[in-house]
């Protein structure tokens with residue numbers, strides 16, 4: 144090939160160049176330049192969004208060099224790379240985070256202010272990419288941040304949904320969903336790479352043939368081919384030169400697919416085929432912790448998985464690494480079973496497309512994959528009706544049969560004559576309608592299997608994956624979740640960070656264990672005073688936001704009691720509601736009762752098809768309507784529902800909390816990560832022994848944690864005995880009164896039927912044992928109220944919580960993944976010389 148002269152030319156960019164310079168003047172010029180050349184506006188008619196875009200491009204310009212140099216280093220070195228496959232990445236706004244990680248937050252703020260613009264208003268302008276539902280997608284985002292910060296070569300792979308998680312409006316107390324048009328004004332943070340597009344086959348049938356070497360082979364004749372176009376977003380590490388990549392795939396119809404021939408000249412039908420293709424990346428399924436079993440969802444999964452695996456093979460070819468070394472070049476982490484079809488797809492690529500022998504392909508595959516399980520809830524375990532699966536993926540079905548046959552032979556050898564075990568472990572559920580079990584496929588195809596908190600991993604081994612634990616005990620390990628202190632402290636809580644920095648410096652941001660040094664200041668009166676002032680100021684800000692948004696006056700001196708997370712019965716927002724009603728009833732019975740003033744704040748979305756969760760939102764709003772205006776309550780209780788909870792909004796909420804509600808039924812919340820964000824920001828937790836709460840309590844000390852409720856073991860035991868919620872209803876007058884308040888129509892303008900479906904589930908089944916835990920919860924809340932009155936001691940406890948949260952940095956989680964699973968070392972990125980960025 145003829146050498147390309149452009150490739151030989153190194154760009155010579157001057158020190159003070161407007162795209163790299165970091166001086167205030169260079170930043171201002173860069174901003175104005177982008178406003179002119181990118182947005183095509185002069186300042187007189189520039190909208191807020193134009194200014195946001197110009198600022199985003201100014202920051203983007205300044206990170207490109209790191210991104211290019213990182214890619215160049217990895218390519219030259221052929222570095223081992225982690226591929227994090229996830230159907231969700233809940234990134235949150237990029238601008239502020241990139242400023243923090245580049246270390247140019249203050250300069251840029253000053254430059255923008257000198258231009259006479261409101262810096263925070265511009266930050267606020269960013270439409271966040273809501274490409275996830277909750278904890279699972281946010282965890283993926285925190286892990287990308289930590290991998291980049293720890294200089295670990297990594298690629299995040301997922302789907303560029305055109306519509307992310309719906310926007311939530313509250314109308315008459317009910318949740319209403321609005322489509323999330325996040326790309327409406329364009330996205331300055333990603334770059335399309337159409338030159339790396341790939342094709343994915345769907346449907347059709349398979350044929351066998353004998354190849355030129357007399358080998359039996361299979362070819363797949365698809366019904367449809369879809370093109371995947373990668374969009375790359377840079378992921379900066381904190382104060383390092385590393386900038387990794389998040390690569391999200393958008394679906395399109397391929398030009399090469401000859402619609403005219405296929406559809407006998409029917410142009411409209413041809414365009415329809417284009418639309419069907421684009422459907423694949425159209426919308427995020429809005430279910431958290433539930434599998435809906437829809438064909439389009441499976442199509443989304445194979446789409447992004449196949450695109451990503453083909454992309455890895457392209458990268459290997461580019462670096463001239465032979466395919467036999469796939470598992471040395473890449474380790475692929477499966478974020479739950481959503482991408483687990485990858486096991487069959489990699490086998491198909493190696494065997495069918497690259498002619499590898501089955502045994503070698505299986506060796507490579509099972510050395511490449513590791514699987515993280517995120518939930519024990521049976522309704523979330525993915526299984527696909529065999530018919531549906533075979534229609535969409537006929538070749539994968541054959542491959543899964545083959546994997547299963549060989550696997551069951553291994554089971555027979557290890558556990559002879561154990562037919563029940565074979566049935567349970569088979570990749571195919573044949574107990575009724577036949578299903579493909581994706582968790583089983585992930586377990587068989589991976590060399591490591593992990594849960595997301597100690598308790599969760601134990602329960603996996605004991606229960607959901609018990610057979611696999613007995614088969615492959617060496618594969619199992621725990622990796623307790625973590626959160627990034629960059630977004631959830633440095634960016635979201637600058638006031639608290641400033642106080643911490645003034646005492647212990649700022650190296651805790653990279654090594655969160657250093658927060659331990661704050662323990663000593665828990666005894667320092669002046670420090671406690673400052674700590675309290677900061678919390679108070681943040682609460683005041685939120686109170687003003689609430690006044691503007693909800694029209695409700697809340698008292699920043701009251702205890703801010705916050706439950707912010709997806710609505711789900713197992714998370715028990717309705718248990719929190721029963722507590723509010725109980726306090727209300729006490730006031731009504733005794734208007735002079737001495738009650739610690741509280742503001743109850745709720746935030747979170749319900750899956751649009753989850754009726755009981757939506758009814759719970761309505762219940763909370765209905766209680767608020769009554770409580771907030773009852774003169775007997777006289778500002779002692781307020782109930783506020785925070786509309787459209789998102790990452791952007793969460794960053795405002797965590798720092799303002801006094802009390803964090805982590806009240807799931809023990810054994811149901813695999814880990815939780817909101818629990819960590821609240822505690823790190825100085826909230827105390829009221830919680831059950833569930834998920835990571837157990838470890839948080841261990842770290843902060845039991846005297847600094849409000850514990851209540853049944854343990855996971857007690858929950859199982861009670862269920863086994865035959866749990867009857869009516870027993871509690873009939874014996875606890877306060878509980879009865881609280882429930883009767885709802886059923887009487889008191890909160891629903893006299894409509895006694897409105898909340899009946901919710902109360903029926905509580906009184907007749909109570910799957911999540913609210914009634915069993917009610918009394919313990921109420922008593923524990925009483926302790927909270929008492930403790931809050933002792934201002935000094937409450938502050939002491941809050942400081943100790945902050946000081947002892949070091950374990951829950953996602954940096955720690957990622958270091959553990961690197962050591963125990965990925966076998967990967969950091970790669971330092973040196974910035975090349977030809978392009979200077981300093982001033």
Ligand code: 73E
Nearest residue numbers: 278279431432433517518812813814815
């Ligand atoms: O406990 C959380 C956990 O902290 C768990 O419920 C959540 O994952 C978090 C991160 O590990 C989770 N989400 C899902 N499964 N577990 C899920 C399932 C299906 C669709 C979307 C999300």
